[in-house]
Amino acid sequence: MENYSWEELSKLYDACLSLSDPEREIFLSENTEGKPELRSRIKEMLSQTKESEGYFKDLMKDIAEGFGANMPDLAKPGDIVKNYRIIEKIGAGGSSQVFVAERVDGQFDKKVAVKIFKKKGLGTFDDKSENEKQFLASLSHPSIAHIFDGGTLENGHPYIIMELVEGKTLQVYLKERNLTQKECLNIFSEVCSSVREAHNNLILHLDIKPGNLVVDKSQRIKLLDFGISQSLKQNMSDNTFSKLTFNFAAPEQLQGRILSVQTDIYQLGLLLYYLLSRGQILEGQEQTNLFLNGNDSKFIPSEELLSIIKKCLQSKPENRYQSVDQLLIDIYNYLQNYPVSTFSKSRFYIARKYVQRNSVATLLLSLVFLSLIGGTIVSLRQAQIANAEKEKAEKTAEFIKDLFISTSPLAEGENYKDLSVFDFLEIKKTLLFNEKSITVENKWELLNLLFETYINLPEADQAAEVASNMINLAIEEDNSLWILMSTHKKALAHSMSYNFEIADSLYNNVYMNMGELMEYNKQYAIQALSDIGLNFILQRNFDSAEFYLNEAISLPNQIQEEDLVIISTAYHYYSQVKRGLGEVDTALFYATKALEYKVQKYGLSDLRISSDLSDRAAIYADMKRYSDAEADLLNAIKIDLSVLDSSGVTVVMKLANYATLLSYQKKYNKAAELTEHLLKLRKERYGIYSFDNAFLCLNLTKYYSALNKYDLVDKNTSMGLQILDSLKGYPPYIKGLFLLSKSLVEIKGQKPKEALNHLEESQYLLTPLLNTPNNVYQEIIDYRRGGAFLQQGQIQEGEELINNAITRLKDKEGDNDIFIKEAEGYLNYLKTNSFTN
């Protein structure tokens, strides 16, 4: 062993690198005294710097070749394949060799490419039915190299015969040309449209990569090699990894999982990345690494494109684009400067939608049928800016126009580039506050508008902030009416984000000064009273809600044309209160009245009547008039879909209600299926952490309870509770309902102690629901408590609780079979278990 340490050697060598030859001599002799071995080693090393570099490179290449094990040619010139004679080998890839060939009979002088696969017995043409061969052969798209035929050679190697494309590979083309981003995106769109064509013919490509893309003589991009394409119909799960090129393989290909349309989408994402970097990235690069160190995204000029790529590259196929169409739409949108669906968690998207339908300045949160009793939580609030505010229209027109510009292709000026509507609103607000020339009145109006914009988006937190600004302005101006109005707005914003404590106290202030509001504007007063009513409906405090709404609807002596909408909103809320109080006939009366008023004003297919329709459906459902309910609900959904996005909260919640309607008719499987679908859709588009997802989970727990699938009840309960935890505010009884579900799982899992704890907490949280008529929560809590007692061996107490609960359940109105069955099950448990104990 040498008499020097690694550290010594390394330090000295390093130091020498920055010295000239003579300097090195001196330096070394000074620093290696008594260690000649060290000195000679370093000198030797210094002379070998270059060679060592080459040595490792060559060694790596040799190793690579070792993995690749060269392969003899699979065919030679003169060989006949089907009707073609091989002329020469023109290329070889990891999995195959490609030959150029001509017709044996000389009928056509057109040459073809014959691709022979190295691996025998691949699922290529041989395994395909005639039908599928037809599919492949009929694949016709200007950007797809045509496939003529295929089969297996005598030596067992599969082959395909395809159109011979003469041109340059994409790789070479990119290096030669200095393509603009737009040209790159055009190439990409071409490829996408050819893949879409294949998908339409139930064919997957599965090997989309630069090497398979050729730009032919007429400058057209061609996608080659459907060599490992599989029919969409047979979900391929065999491991085709060895046939693939690493760099463009999707995770599910590497893992040998089921391949799908999303596999192609993954590869398209990589291709887009490759194109935008002009071929500079991905060489020897790990995919998982792509965006991690940030410097890779330097090739991607915009956040939107990056977000499109990222969506394609999601490791889970279900999180990617669901079709090439969707991907293409985003690319087109980008090319035309429209917002892209994946961008900024779709706020952009919502905002755009909002702008598109700015005349309907409402985004209605429709009601959700609640689990178990079909109570409703009502997010009924209609933004009333649309009505009777025509005089404001002109003032707002400019603002709205600006809003348009920020997302429109005509946007001028760098300032608005890459600006989301939210950024824009922020800027607008800042400008407003610093603008000296603007009159206070106009400032007030614009803040008003800003508030309505946020509340309708719906971004209650931002709205609350604007309301605070309004309060400040009002105080500055010492305008008591403004103070009242802005307090009302702030309360509304808090109520909409379920911060009821703050909302209650703010509304209290508003109510104390209702007289002043009434003097100012009766309509405004009705609106404020309605909103206070809504605040209590959301808390399911129907008695209080009824009080305020009673005042609201009794205010107008006679209904004037301009009062129609305001009054109809009050009626709408009132009907939900009556529903909550179990007075369904009255509820139906007012719901229908509200609807009539609105139809009178807006017509039959206006977005503003859709929530009235779906809320009336809830009343019909309570009355077991399911076909009426279904008609109203479907009508509402139809109206929504004509304006709104199908994955938006408004439509999704109505579809969730439709599922609940199915469950009322005992179609639990269907209900669960639909709800799962909605949950997946929401998760995909907007992430898991939103209030509406909690609702979907809650509904699922109900359906799965009915289906006795307790593991799924458990799963959705946990997910729901997790979602609630992530939210700033929510009505406490929602958590109570989840805990009630949890207790069911725990009893079924023989954990009586945990169940009892959760039942106790649940009882506390459910307090507001326990006071509503015809609910059976107390009974459920009681018999489950009884069940838990039985499990703990407290037989007498348990039996008493259960029997008592069953008696009450039988007395109550409504369809309680499912609960009675569950309760009786607990009694049976005692019987079966008492033998063993």
Place this chain on the structure above:
Amino acid sequence: MNDQGEISDLLIKANEGDLNAYNKIFPLVYNELRQIAHRIRYPFVGLDTFNTTAIVHEAYLKLIQSEADWKDKAHFSCVAAKAMRQLLLNAARSKKTEKRGGNFSKVSFDDLEEQISLSEKCSNEILHLEDALILLGQKSEEQMKLVECRFFANMSIEETAEALSLSTSTVKRHWNVVKVWLYSQIQQQKLA
């Protein structure tokens, strides 16, 4: 083996120097790499340039779900790099044995296709490199690990830095020295 948590756990422990954990996890990783290597085919032109990272990456996806913590990947890389070294060493050794007539089993064309077939020259170099590496390991284990990551697993400077918890500049500097040292050591060995 499917227990993700357990694998992650073992990897962490192995990297902290727990020999027991190391002995448990190594065969797992090695086996996976071997299986992948045995059915792999890469072309060597242009974009499709092969490197061992691909194999390590695939093994990683197999053993650890891709959603796993990024830290897991660093831990995994260290072990995989060592396994890759072993894999190539074994391939080189079997080449030698084969040459000496040790390989009696009848090998059909297709079977051959399933193996890593290193050239004789390449095998020799790998065996030389192995000797030099053992010596290096005695001097500095860290440097040896660096070679495993950088060369055998073909990791980038950044990845190596991440796997070994070093700065990229340190990795760069060390790799420069250690490369030349290994080369000169190998030349000396060849002379001896």
